[in-house]
Amino acid sequence: MQTSQNKKKFIPLYVILMLVLVCVTAGCSKQEQAQPEQATVSSGDSSHTLVIGAYSVAKDAVGELLPKFQEEWKAKTGQTINFQESYEASGTQARAIVGGFEADVALLAMESDIDKLVKAKLVTTDWKQTPNAGMITRSIVVLGTRAGNPKGIQDFQDLTKPGVKVLYPNPKTSGGAQWDINAIYGAGLKLSEEQEGKKDPAAAKAFLEEVHQNVESLDKSGRSSMAAFEYGVGDVIVTYENELLARIAKGVKYDIVVPKNTILIENPAVVVDKYADKHGNRELAEAFIAYLRTPEAQRIFAKHGFRSVDPDVFAETKASFPTPAGLFDINYLGGWDEVRNTLYSKRGVWYQVLAGL
Known part of the structure; x- marks a missing residue:
């Protein structure tokens, strides 16, 4: 009788030990698979993830822009891009990024929210040394x-x-x-x-x-x-x-x-320098911000009611914007x-x- 009870105790313990071993093995495998995500864009990886932190009002326009940029980047580099997106009130989004949300790029409602990222040393002080002083809409x-x-x-x-x-x-x-x-x-x-x-x-x-x-x-x-x-x-x-x-x-x-x-x-958009560099996404993040200024992207923004920062696109659409x-x-x-x-x-x-x- 005692032997039988011992067996009953031993079998579950054995099963538990096996499960732990399987979980540890699986965890190691996942870590190994995750490592390429930290590589640079130019390394030839087949896919990469761009993390976007945006203010809520831009959600619809950005939702239309992302697949178009995805296609353009695929044609240019052969690389498939995935997106991790977050949409919040601009001040909330800025505080989230400062607090540890590792966005590669930030699209915010106003310059003063970008200043919060600069103050936290996440974005360089020269961010306005770009076309239209860093503004995209x-x-x-x-x-x-x-x-x-x-x-x-x-x-x-x-x-x-x-x-x-x-x-x-x-x-x-x-x-x-x-x-x-x-x-x-x-x-x-x-x-x-x-x-x-x-x-x-x-x-x-x-x-x-x-x-x-x-x-x-x-x-x-x-x-x-x-x-x-x-x-x-x-x-x-x-x-x-x-x-x-x-x-x-x-x-x-x-x-x-x-x-x-x-x-x-x-409304400005910036590369969040610290996080983009940490993720190896510098080239990709800069390309995305540059894409937002293209006539194609600016027409999409205009379609969603934004006034274009591109003079030619604004001239095309000015009848809608008194x-x-x-x-x-x-x-x-x-x-x-x-x-x-x-x-x-x-x-x-x-x-x-x-x-x-």
């Missing part, structure tokens, strides 16, 4: 309303009217939201110039406060804010022009209102360093507006 901040514009929205001033429910995302997490806030604050400065003959930051802050009092919700990203609007939340959304054009192209019924005074949006009379860029607000300090620092205008100060 442009847009403007506009207003989206329900079909027929039932609230009669014509400009940013109408967002301050009683009963008008406004949507824009949270600038703490969303690069798109910072563009929205910059546009409203800048429009306030423009109004003060018209009325007082000079920029009045106090008047611009008061204007932003009036608009914010009508805000229905603060979503984490421009894409989330757009989803809420599509679900039926709010009367008007402050957003990228390209977001609305893309939805309208798919048959969604919205009206676009282009404010008289609004901001030019510029230029408002009071269009201004980030330099009108003093540049990104000034904007970060004036609007988004711990005691900045935006946080004073949130706190009701």
